[in-house]
Amino acid sequence: MRNNGILRIVARFLIPLILLFALYIQFHGEYSPGGGFQAGVVFAAGWILFVLIYGLEAGLKVIPQRAMVVVMACGALLYAFIGLLGVLLGGHFLDFAPLLPSAPKGAQQAGIILVEFGVGMTVATVVMLIFTMFAGRKSQIHLIDGIPDSEPVTYPEMNQDNSANQSTDTAAETRD
Amino acid sequence: MTLIEWMPFSVLIPLIAAPVCALLPGRVLPWTLTFVSVLASAVICALVLPMAVGEGPLSYAFGNWPPPVGIEYRVDAVNALLALLISAIATIILPWARVSVNDEVPDRQGPFYALFLLAMSGLMGITLTGDVFNVFVFLEISSLSTYALIAHGKNRAALLASFRYLIMGTLGATFYLIGVGFLYIQTGTLNMVDLAERLPALADDRAIRTAFGFIIVGMGLKLALFPLHRWLPGAYSNAPSMVTVFLAATATKVAVYVLLRLVFSVFGVEFALAMPFEEIFFTLGAVGIFFASLSAIKQTSLKRMLAYSSVSQIGYIALAISLISTAGLSAGLVHIFNHALMKGALFMCVGAIVYRIGSDRFADLGGLAKQMPLTMLAFVLAGLSMIGVPLTAGFISKWALISAAIEAGNGYAVGIVLIGSLMAVIYIWRVVEIAYLQPAPDNADMSRRREVGLSMLIPLWILIAANFYFGIDTRLTLDIATRGAEVLMGMTP
Numbered sequence: 001m002r003n004n005g006i007l008r009i010v011a012r013f014l015i016p017l018i019l020l021f022a023l024y025i026q027f028h029g030e031y032s033p034g035g036g037f038q039a040g041v042v043f044a045a046g047w048i049l050f051v052l053i054y055g056l057e058a059g060l061k062v063i064p065q066r067a068m069v070v071v072m073a074c075g076a077l078l079y080a081f082i083g084l085l086g087v088l089l090g091g092h093f094l095d096f097a098p099l100l101p102s103a104p105k106g107a108q109q110a111g112i113i114l115v116e117f118g119v120g121m122t123v124a125t126v127v128m129l130i131f132t133m134f135a136g137r138k139s140q141i142h143l144i145d146g147i148p149d150s151e152p153v154t155y156p157e158m159n160q161d162n163s164a165n166q167s168t169d170t171a172a173e174t175r176d
Numbered sequence: 177m178t179l180i181e182w183m184p185f186s187v188l189i190p191l192i193a194a195p196v197c198a199l200l201p202g203r204v205l206p207w208t209l210t211f212v213s214v215l216a217s218a219v220i221c222a223l224v225l226p227m228a229v230g231e232g233p234l235s236y237a238f239g240n241w242p243p244p245v246g247i248e249y250r251v252d253a254v255n256a257l258l259a260l261l262i263s264a265i266a267t268i269i270l271p272w273a274r275v276s277v278n279d280e281v282p283d284r285q286g287p288f289y290a291l292f293l294l295a296m297s298g299l300m301g302i303t304l305t306g307d308v309f310n311v312f313v314f315l316e317i318s319s320l321s322t323y324a325l326i327a328h329g330k331n332r333a334a335l336l337a338s339f340r341y342l343i344m345g346t347l348g349a350t351f352y353l354i355g356v357g358f359l360y361i362q363t364g365t366l367n368m369v370d371l372a373e374r375l376p377a378l379a380d381d382r383a384i385r386t387a388f389g390f391i392i393v394g395m396g397l398k399l400a401l402f403p404l405h406r407w408l409p410g411a412y413s414n415a416p417s418m419v420t421v422f423l424a425a426t427a428t429k430v431a432v433y434v435l436l437r438l439v440f441s442v443f444g445v446e447f448a449l450a451m452p453f454e455e456i457f458f459t460l461g462a463v464g465i466f467f468a469s470l471s472a473i474k475q476t477s478l479k480r481m482l483a484y485s486s487v488s489q490i491g492y493i494a495l496a497i498s499l500i501s502t503a504g505l506s507a508g509l510v511h512i513f514n515h516a517l518m519k520g521a522l523f524m525c526v527g528a529i530v531y532r533i534g535s536d537r538f539a540d541l542g543g544l545a546k547q548m549p550l551t552m553l554a555f556v557l558a559g560l561s562m563i564g565v566p567l568t569a570g571f572i573s574k575w576a577l578i579s580a581a582i583e584a585g586n587g588y589a590v591g592i593v594l595i596g597s598l599m600a601v602i603y604i605w606r607v608v609e610i611a612y613l614q615p616a617p618d619n620a621d622m623s624r625r626r627e628v629g630l631s632m633l634i635p636l637w638i639l640i641a642a643n644f645y646f647g648i649d650t651r652l653t654l655d656i657a658t659r660g661a662e663v664l665m666g667m668t669p
Contacts, residue, residue: 073195080192086239087177093184094239 011053018046026120030109036116040123047124048131056135065132068125075121082114179227180234184249186220186259187304189213190297198290203278206289211270214296218263221256228256229656235306243306244370250306254509254660258303258433261516265425266296272524272635273418275628276531280416281328288328292422294321299430308356308442309366311434312349315398318430319345322423326415337410344397344407351394358387371442379447388451391438399431401494402464405487409471412486413479413536417527420479424486425520429512432493436505440664445500454498461494462592469599473606478526478536481603482519485562488596489515495589496577503580505661510653511573514561514646518570521558521639525551528628528636533621541607543616547625550633552611554640559604561643564597568647572654 022043029035051059063071082096089098096111097104193213200206228234228251236249251259281288298318302311323345327338360366362383363374378384393404400408408428412420439448448454468488475481489511496508528551529544530536545552561568564575574593581589616622627633646653 070199073199076195077192080188080195083188084192087181092181092237092240093188097240 007053011049015046015050018049019043022046022120022124026117027113029116030112036119036121037123039116040120040125041127043120043124044127044131047128051131051135056132060132063125063128065129068129068132072122072125072129075118075123075125078118078121079115080118082111082118086111179223180236182220183224183234183251184236184238184304186217186224186263187249187297187300189216189220190293190300194290194293194297197293198287200286203285206286207270207274207277210289210293211267213293214263214266214270217296217300218260218267221260221263224251225256225260225656229253229659244365244367247310248306248367249304250368251304252660252663253656254437254663255303255433257509257513257656257660258429259300261513262296262299262303262426262430265516265520266422268635268638269418269421269425269520269524272527272632273421275631276417276527279531280330280418288325291321291325292419294318295325295422295427299426302430303433306368307366308359308368308371308438312353312356315349315352315434318427319349319398322419322427325419326411328416328419329414330416331414333410334414337407337414341407341411344404348394348397348404351390351397353394355387355390355394358383358390362387368437368442372444375443375447379450385451388439388443388447392435392453392456395431395435395438396460399428399435400487400490402460402468402487402491405464405468405490408487409480409483412483412523413477417523417530421520421523421527424482424523425516428486428490429516432490432497432508432512436497436508436664439497440505445665448500454500457494457498458586458589461491461496461498462588464488464491464494465592465596466491466599469596469603472603473599475603476538478529478538478541478607479523481607482522482526485600485603486515486519488599489519492573492577492593492596495592496580499580499584499586499589501580501584502658502661502665503576503583505664506654506658507573507576507580509657509660510576510650513653513657514569514573514643517639517643517646518558518561518568521554521636521643522562524632524636524639525555525558528632531632532626532628533624538606538610540617540620541610542614542620543611544625545611546616547622548627550627551636554636555611556604556608557640558643559600559608561647563600563604566647567644569643569653571647572650576654576657 022039025034025042026036026039029039047059047062050062083094086095086098087093091098094111094115096107098107099111100107190213193209197206197209200209224234233250233252235243235251237243238247238249241247277285277288295318298314298316298321301314302318305311305314323338323342326341327335329337356366359371359375362378362381363371365371365374375384397404412424415423439453465488468484468491472481472484472488475484493508493511493515496504496511498504499507526536529541529548532548533540533544557568561570564570564573574597578590578593581587581593616625
């Protein structure tokens with residue numbers, strides 16, 4: 001799909017908007033519909049669109065798989081840390097009021113934004129990881145049905161990377 | 177910090193340790209972190225239990241939002257006992273599991289132990305929370321991580337078993353969620369205490385009755401109530417041994433707890449009596465005991481046999497619940513606790529055998545008692561507890577169940593319990609006969625047939641000792657279970 005000009009240009013135009021919209025959902029989540037989960041999924045969708053157009057290799061250059069795992073854990077830990085901060089300052093778990101004793105409402109807002117940011121990080125990277133794991137599987141279609149050397153199925157109008165991605169779904173069943 | 181403020185950390189410590197554990201490299205670090213956090217959780221539970229029994233419900237409001245609005249943890253005699261059981265079993269399993277996990281899951285142990293921590297904290301969360309939607313969230317946390325844990329099994333059948341469990345488990349959780357949705361629409365609250373106050377006025381409401389049905393079926397799937405048990409044997413027999421031990425000892429018990437809590441504390445005894453709850457649970461329990469024991473007798477491998485035996489033990493618990501009396505409920509609770517002890521010990525023996533000879537098929541077990549005397553002796557002793565021989569924990573639960581049945585004037589229940597025990601004698605004896613009286617098979621690899629190391633034997637024998645201790649001293653089990661049954665029957669949660 002790298003060679004299709006319309007797709008490339010539309011994607012180039014859309015991806016920043018998708019990422020921006022994800023951040024909008026993220027940082028307005030505490031008082032309007034949205035929040036970390038939705039924002040994370042939208043953000044990951046932007047990255048997935050990038051991968052569909054430019055290939056998995058380019059996508060993993062933007063964010064390597066190892067980094068995804070680390071960000072995934074860090075998001076959960078950010079949530080836990082903000083939650084525990086309330087306990088350390090003398091309140092309950094996820095109690096944000098002690099963070100800013102002078103302005104309890106502001107403290108709630110800040111606490112929710114921070115916690116939701118952790119959620120967003122984790123959700124975005126988990127969705128990316130799931131996609132990477134499916135997309136990164138090698139084509140094993142020639143092993144199907146006991147025909148050892150049959151030609152891998154190729155799809156016209158697609159380059160090598162993407163045909164591999166397409167065929168893995170069926171190959172997954174018979175993978176050993 | 178007071179003890180009440182420490183209480184939620186029995187869930188939070190493993191939950192927070194899980195993402196850290198997923199990042200740790202190697203084998204020693206993930207195991208150590210897991211063990212330390214599970215141990216901390218167990219210590220907190222052990223400290224909370226006497227307070228929860230003595231002072232009644234302990235409440236902790238998350239984020240300091242007062243209960244009907246915010247999420248609260250509410251701990252009384254019932255869930256304090258169950259939380260202690262889960263965390264204590266996890267603590268005993270981990271030292272045992274180390275060599276077994278090295279054998280069965282050689283790579284990427286960080287994520288494996290992280291999943292275990294998530295599963296454990298999910299189960300703990302289900303037991304401690306006082307919010308019906310929060311139950312669903314933790315149910316999903318524990319279920320999803322359990323599916324992944326089962327898929328870690330060595331052979332490819334584990335993937336299929338995990339997928340089957342995923343389908344059935346998701347159905348169960350969805351049914352539960354639909355039930356909770358109906359409750360929320362009709363009452364406008366998710367807090368258990370609040371629900372219990374508002375539901376009596378709506379007892380004739382059709383949506384509430386539908387909710388009751390959905391919750392019963394959903395939880396019936398999760399607790400593997402006959403005939404919804406089909407996922408269980410595959411899941412137990414293909415998962416890594418450590419996962420099997422943990423699941424067999426805890427997972428279905430937590431689903432039983434949710435059922436008890438919702439039926440008796442939230443819907444209330446009158447509501448349950450107005451519905452055909454008694455008849456359904458009695459019939460399914462009785463039929464379940466009989467058919468699952470029959471299936472257990474027919475199996476040709478240890479793990480599957482014990483898995484079917486677990487289904488029949490769930491039948492005893494269902495039978496005890498169906499009596500709808502304080503004595504019946506306390507018999508059910510005691511059996512939840514005691515069954516965890518004996519099934520945990522039995523599956524530990526099987527795990528040790530699989531670790532040594534790489535198989536749990538009966539055909540490979542001949543004469544094994546000569547080479548693995550301590551493991552097989554433990555199997556026999558735990559088997560005696562399973563049958564219900566006096567001086568064992570199993571006797572206490574069967575005794576409590578039979579006396580509850582007599583008190584309720586239900587002669588059939590007494591007969592079914594006795595028949596079930598006799599069938600347990602048959603399937604336990606089959607193993608004893610093969611391991612003690614038959615010669616080793618010709619193709620047996622004698623070099624691998626050795627007794628397992630102390631790291632496996634000590635936790636195993638601790639559980640065996642517990643089986644006998646709780647068969648003699650019933651203060652912890654029977655007394656707290658009776659207290660818990662009173663809480664469930666009489667008061668709001």
